Structure formats: C-alpha cells, structure tokens
Amino acid sequence: MEEVDKILIHALRQVGTEVGENIERVGQFTSELIVEAVVRCIRVIDPGPGGVLPTTLPPGMSARFRVGMSLAQACQDIGYKGEIGYQTFLYSNEPEIRSLLMFLVEKLPRESSEASDQPTGKSAVLHRAIATVIKAQLAVSWVPLNCRLPLHGETQSRAASQKFSVHPLSLPYCNEGQKSLKEVKEYKRDILLPATAQSPSQTSMVSSMLEQHMADLSSTQEWDTEWKSQGLLYRLAPQEYRSRKLKRLRNRIKEQLRSVAMQSPESIYSVCRPSSELSDLLRAFRGPAPFDLILTKGTHFTHTQKFTFTEEATAVKSQVHSGRHSEGDTQLHQQEELALLQQQFQQLCSDIDQIAADMRHRSVTSTQVFDELKQRELENAKNQEDMQVKKTTLELLPDADNNLQKLQSQVETGASRVVNLASQWEKHRAPLIEELRRLKQICSSKDLESSTKLSEIKHLHEKICMATEDAKKKEESYKQLVTELESLPRDVSRSAYTQRILEIVGNINKQKEDITKILSDTKELQKEINNLTGKLDRTFAVTDELVFKDAKKDESVRKSYKYLAALQENCNQLIQTIEDTGTILREIRDLEEQVGIS
The missing domain is CATH 1.10.418 (Actin-binding Protein, T-fimbrin; domain 1)
Known part of the structure; x- marks a missing residue:
C-alpha cells in the first residue's frame, strides 16, 4: 500500500x-x-x-x-x-x-501522445497547410502601427487584426430519431436563409460556423460520456432516460422557486427594498405590471393602509381640481403632498420592519415556552409513575411474606412461559433461516449474472467505438488510394499489382485468424475466471456458515473462524495487488511502445 x-x-x-x-x-x-x-x-x-x-x-x-x-x-x-x-x-x-x-x-484526463502516422488525403493536406500558415503568422513579432514597413502590411494590416464576433445560426437539420413538424420542414426548405447569409458580416461567418460546430460536437460528446458512465446503470432506453432527467430538472426548479417564494415577511414587503432578487423574479414572471398588483393577497393591515391612501389621494385630487389655483401654487402644493406621502411611506416601512421583528421575537419566545411546557409535562408524568410505584409498594408492605410468595410464583410462571415460547420460536426459526439462506444465494447469483452482462455491454460499446474509428481510418485510406490510382499512369501492367493485392489479402486473412484465436482464448479464460470466482465465493460462504455455527461452542473453532476471516481478507488483498500489478505492467508496456514509436 x-x-x-x-x-x-x-x-x-x-x-x-x-x-x-x-x-x-x-x-x-x-x-x-x-x-x-x-x-x-x-x-x-x-x-x-x-x-x-x-x-x-x-x-x-x-x-x-x-x-x-x-x-x-x-x-x-x-x-x-x-x-x-x-x-x-x-x-x-x-x-x-x-x-x-x-x-x-x-x-483524471491523461495527455495522449501524438500518433506517428499522419493522416493522408486532400483534407489532411489542407489542414496541415492551414496549420503551417497560422504558425508562421504567429511567429512574426508584433510591430506598432506607426512603425510598420511595407513588409508587415500583409500579416499585420488593420484587416487582419479585426475582432471575431459570434452570431447564432439556424441550421436546417434535425437529430436522428426525432420527427419534426410539417410546418418546420417547410420553413427550413422554403424560408430559412443559408448559413452564409445569416451572419451580418463576412468576418464573423467563419467564427459563427466554428462556434456552432463546437457546440454540437461538445453536446454529442457529453451525452455519449454520460450515457456510458451513468445511463447504462439505469437500464433504460436513451429517450426514457432523457425524459426522466428532464423531469428531475423541472422538479428541482420548482422546489427552488417554491423555497424562494416561502421566505420571511421582509421578502413579502419588498416595497422598501425594490432591488431584491425575489421581487425581480416575480416581476419577470408577471410581466411589466405595477408592483402593487404583484401580491394578489394581503393582510387586513395592508388592505386598510391601501384604502386610507386611496381616500387621501381622492381627497387631494378633489381639492386640487376645485381650487383652480395658479400653476405655481399647484406645483408647490403637489411637491408638499409628495413629500408628505413619502414621509408617510417611509414611516409605514419602518413600522412594518418593527412589527416583523416583534413577530419573530414573539415566535421564538412562544417556541421556548412550549418547549419548557413539554419538558415540565414529561417530568410530571415521570414523577406520577414513581409515585404510583411507591404507593403500590407501601400498600404491599403489611403482608410482605404472602406478597413475596405470590411474586415468586409469578416469576416462575413467567420463566416457564419464556422457555415454552423459546422452544416454539426455535421450531419456526429453522425453516425461516433455511429460506433466508436460499434467497440470499439466489440473489447473489443474480447479482453476479447482472454484473457480468453489464460488463459485456460496456465491452460491446467499446468494440463499437473501435470499429467506428477503424471504419473512418479505412475510409480515409480508401480515398487516398483512389486519389493515387487516378494519378497513376494507365499503361502499367496489372499483374504486379494483382500479385501484391493477393499477398496483402493473404496476410489480412492470417491476421484475422490469429485475432479470432486470441479472442476465443480470452473469452474462455474470462469464463473460467468467472466460474472460479463464483465457486470461491460460494465455498467461502458455506465454510463461513459451518465454522460460525461451531464457533459458538468451541474456543478452538472460534480461533479457526478468525483465521478463516483473515485468510479471506489476505486473499482479497493479494488478488487486488495482482490486478493492480497487471494494470501497471500494461501501462508500462504502452509507455515503452510510445517511447519506441517517438
């Protein structure tokens, strides 16, 4: 270790x-x-x-x-x-x-070494050329605008130093396995602009396309990783797994909104603090409505204050319209009214805060009083029980001998009854224990079978990925060979190429036979390991049960049981060490191969 x-x-x-x-x-x-x-x-x-x-x-x-x-x-x-x-x-x-x-x-992510065999073909050549040009431009040192010579005009002009901007694109494609509506298809076919025409400027078109491509690629890779690491464990279809995940996410959002909405009274009366997050959230959900219409329910105090303010505002309006004062007097009167209303508003806010503080204090005090009352009631009940026991004891003291004899007879009767119940329980206990052992054995065998099937599924997924990559490599090789074939002269004899192709096919068939033989040997070895592991677990379970049954009676068998447990633990540690050693040796071999290739 x-x-x-x-x-x-x-x-x-x-x-x-x-x-x-x-x-x-x-x-x-x-x-x-x-x-x-x-x-x-x-x-x-x-x-x-x-x-x-x-x-x-x-x-x-x-x-x-x-x-x-x-x-x-x-x-x-x-x-x-x-x-x-x-x-x-x-x-x-x-x-x-x-x-x-x-x-x-x-x-932890590990750095993968670069492959020595570079991909070939027209696309690979183009990618390498682009990378070479970008490296050459990055190697040129930057020169200020006033000090640039005509030599730097090509790589350090103002056009080359423009800032990239990304704009969202709408691409006319849909995911596989999902049906789109007829109207959506018609929109994408007849109305949707091409991707090159959706960008407002040509300079941002390339960056927008790259951003869209990277977003799609990252989402696909994230789903692939999540499905292989967590989705397979649920044993569900991909669509059902996604729907359950979406349902859990919606439930969490609902719980968060509900917990935010059920806060203290200060968050309800958020008029004094209009910048709180809850009020902004509620305002965003309800649209640009006035703040006094957000809270649809209120207390008797809020309704009374609202009614008072409405009456005062009505009285002020009637006085202003009936007076017909001059424009200056009217503005002055309105300012005074506004100042008075603001003062009353601030006073009401402070009163609300004070009332909320008093309510919290009273609630804490009432909670403490209720706790103390419950504690007193428990103490009172305990004292009453003690008093009842002492009272019964005092009543039995005058005739102590007869009471002792009665108590002794009841104790003997209870002991005999306990012995009888124990014998009856032993009769029922034996078949139940046998049934429990049988069910445990069935459960362990089913768990082993399910784990084996899960490992096989993961292995098949890995094989599918490897086959996909191999197919891509073969497709690139095919394109390269087609390109070379088109560039070759037509007057060359075909016999040499035919002989070479036959030799390559023979080597491939031989390699396939070797690979098939290795795979069959590996499967047989894995099957034998699984059988031995199951047999070992069953043997240890039976041995543990037998030794534990005899360990209750004999001290030497108890020591043997301890040695058996220690032997099992040491064997497990030894097997784990051997597996870790094999893993380390494989990693060392891979590293040596990579060093030899580089």
Missing part, C-alpha cells in the same frame, strides 16, 4: 494539492487535506460543478455537514459507485479515502 499511496500523493501534487513533505501515506491525511484533494481532482475532471466547491472546511459544524454532502454528491455525479457521505470527509476512514482517491486519480 505504501507504493500506491506514493503514487496517489504524487498525482495529487500535480493537480495543485498542497501535500506536505512529511506525509507519506493516506492515513496521515487530515479532513482539510482530504477535502482539498477531492475538490482539486473534481475541478480537473469536471470544471463546471467543481468550480463552486470550497477547498477548505468552514468552522461551523452545520456548514461542514453541507460541504461534506456537496462533495459526496459531486463524487457520485462523476461516477463513483462506493459508499460515500459526509462522514467520509469529516470522520475519515483510511480504506474508504484510499479507494476514493484512486478513483479520482484514474478519472
């Missing part, structure tokens, strides 16, 4: 975790260091949710609990299948932390 811990510590230091030089194994990690290491790894694996996670633990216990739950949820989102919760980070256990860190380190 020390070598594994050293590898983990080295990988954590590479992602930015500050691990001290005196720390040599995972068991020396503190809770703060564990949280920092996990957050750093999650940020490298998935920067989206990892960017909002804190790298340090807050001082409060409730805040620590929330951080632990957030980290556990983030680890489960990226595919961790082990048992994890807030206790994993706050009360660390060395094996759990080691397994979690090993999973995160394995999920």
Whole structure:
C-alpha cells in the first residue's frame, strides 16, 4: 500500500494539492487535506460543478455537514459507485479515502501522445497547410502601427487584426430519431436563409460556423460520456432516460422557486427594498405590471393602509381640481403632498420592519415556552409513575411474606412461559433461516449474472467505438488510394499489382485468424475466471456458515473462524495487488511502445 499511496500523493501534487513533505501515506491525511484533494481532482475532471466547491472546511459544524454532502454528491455525479457521505470527509476512514482517491486519480484526463502516422488525403493536406500558415503568422513579432514597413502590411494590416464576433445560426437539420413538424420542414426548405447569409458580416461567418460546430460536437460528446458512465446503470432506453432527467430538472426548479417564494415577511414587503432578487423574479414572471398588483393577497393591515391612501389621494385630487389655483401654487402644493406621502411611506416601512421583528421575537419566545411546557409535562408524568410505584409498594408492605410468595410464583410462571415460547420460536426459526439462506444465494447469483452482462455491454460499446474509428481510418485510406490510382499512369501492367493485392489479402486473412484465436482464448479464460470466482465465493460462504455455527461452542473453532476471516481478507488483498500489478505492467508496456514509436 505504501507504493500506491506514493503514487496517489504524487498525482495529487500535480493537480495543485498542497501535500506536505512529511506525509507519506493516506492515513496521515487530515479532513482539510482530504477535502482539498477531492475538490482539486473534481475541478480537473469536471470544471463546471467543481468550480463552486470550497477547498477548505468552514468552522461551523452545520456548514461542514453541507460541504461534506456537496462533495459526496459531486463524487457520485462523476461516477463513483462506493459508499460515500459526509462522514467520509469529516470522520475519515483510511480504506474508504484510499479507494476514493484512486478513483479520482484514474478519472483524471491523461495527455495522449501524438500518433506517428499522419493522416493522408486532400483534407489532411489542407489542414496541415492551414496549420503551417497560422504558425508562421504567429511567429512574426508584433510591430506598432506607426512603425510598420511595407513588409508587415500583409500579416499585420488593420484587416487582419479585426475582432471575431459570434452570431447564432439556424441550421436546417434535425437529430436522428426525432420527427419534426410539417410546418418546420417547410420553413427550413422554403424560408430559412443559408448559413452564409445569416451572419451580418463576412468576418464573423467563419467564427459563427466554428462556434456552432463546437457546440454540437461538445453536446454529442457529453451525452455519449454520460450515457456510458451513468445511463447504462439505469437500464433504460436513451429517450426514457432523457425524459426522466428532464423531469428531475423541472422538479428541482420548482422546489427552488417554491423555497424562494416561502421566505420571511421582509421578502413579502419588498416595497422598501425594490432591488431584491425575489421581487425581480416575480416581476419577470408577471410581466411589466405595477408592483402593487404583484401580491394578489394581503393582510387586513395592508388592505386598510391601501384604502386610507386611496381616500387621501381622492381627497387631494378633489381639492386640487376645485381650487383652480395658479400653476405655481399647484406645483408647490403637489411637491408638499409628495413629500408628505413619502414621509408617510417611509414611516409605514419602518413600522412594518418593527412589527416583523416583534413577530419573530414573539415566535421564538412562544417556541421556548412550549418547549419548557413539554419538558415540565414529561417530568410530571415521570414523577406520577414513581409515585404510583411507591404507593403500590407501601400498600404491599403489611403482608410482605404472602406478597413475596405470590411474586415468586409469578416469576416462575413467567420463566416457564419464556422457555415454552423459546422452544416454539426455535421450531419456526429453522425453516425461516433455511429460506433466508436460499434467497440470499439466489440473489447473489443474480447479482453476479447482472454484473457480468453489464460488463459485456460496456465491452460491446467499446468494440463499437473501435470499429467506428477503424471504419473512418479505412475510409480515409480508401480515398487516398483512389486519389493515387487516378494519378497513376494507365499503361502499367496489372499483374504486379494483382500479385501484391493477393499477398496483402493473404496476410489480412492470417491476421484475422490469429485475432479470432486470441479472442476465443480470452473469452474462455474470462469464463473460467468467472466460474472460479463464483465457486470461491460460494465455498467461502458455506465454510463461513459451518465454522460460525461451531464457533459458538468451541474456543478452538472460534480461533479457526478468525483465521478463516483473515485468510479471506489476505486473499482479497493479494488478488487486488495482482490486478493492480497487471494494470501497471500494461501501462508500462504502452509507455515503452510510445517511447519506441517517438
């Protein structure tokens, strides 16, 4: 385990975790260091949710609990299948932390070496030419505008230093497996402009196309990754999985809106603070309506104040219209009225705040009083029970001998009854235990079968991806060969090419036979390993049951049971070490091949 811990510590230091030089194994990690290491790894694996996670633990216990739950949820989102919760980070256990860190380190993106064989064909040649020109332009040093010579006019002109801008494009295509409406098809066929005509300027057309292409490609890759890592575990169709995910997202949005709407009274009376987020959100949902129409319900106090303001405003309007004063007096009177109304408005806001504070204080006080009342009632009930017991004891004291004999007889009767019930329970317990063991065995066999089928499905997906890539490479090779064939002269004899093609076909058939033989050997070996693993698990279960049954009576058998458990644990560790050694050897072999190729 020390070598594994050293590898983990080295990988954590590479992602930015500050691990001290005196720390040599995972068991020396503190809770703060564990949280920092996990957050750093999650940020490298998935920067989206990892960017909002804190790298340090807050001082409060409730805040620590929330951080632990957030980290556990983030680890489960990226595919961790082990048992994890807030206790994993706050009360660390060395094996759990080691397994979690090993999973995160394995999920870290690795730099892939460049392939030595460059792709060929017209498109590949064009891509290399574009890359060469861009590298040459980037290598030229920048010169200020006033110091430029005619030499720099081609690469550093004003036209070449324009800022790229991206505009959204509407492309006339739809995803496979989805039916579009007839009107949408007619719109895309007859009315929708070409992609080159949708951009307002020619300079932004290329950047808009690249942005659209990258958005589509990234969404496809994200869905592919999510389906292979999480979607297959649900055992649902892709369309059903997407609908369930959309339903969960809508439920979360509803819960967030409901929790924001059910806030304290200060958020309801948001007139004094019109810049609150809740009022902006409600105003956005209800449109540009006046703020006094947003809250459709109100208390008796708000209705009384509104009615008072309406009467005062009506009286003011009637006085202004009936007076017929001059224009200056009217404006002065309106300013005074406005100042008076603003003062009354501020006074009402302060009264509302004071009333809300008093309500909170009274609610806290009433809660404390109710708690104290419940505690007193519990104490009173306990005292009454004690008093009843003492009263009964005092009543039994005058005739103590007879009462003791009666109590002794009741105790003996109860003991005999307990023995009788125990014998009856043993009769019912034996068949139930047998049924439980049988069901456990069936469940373990079904779990093993489902895990085997899941691994086969994943293996088939990997084969499909490899076959797709191989088909793409063969398509490129075919295009290249067609290009070369068109460029070759027509007067060359075909016998040499025919002989060469036959030799290549023979080599390919031989390689196919070798590959088929290797695959069949691998399948037989995997099948044998699965059979031996199942047989080993069943044998250990039966042995454990037999030894545990005899360990209750014999001390030597109890020691044998402990040795059996230790042997099982050591064997599991040995098998895990062998698998890790094989993985490391494969990685070493791959690295050696890459070094030899480069």
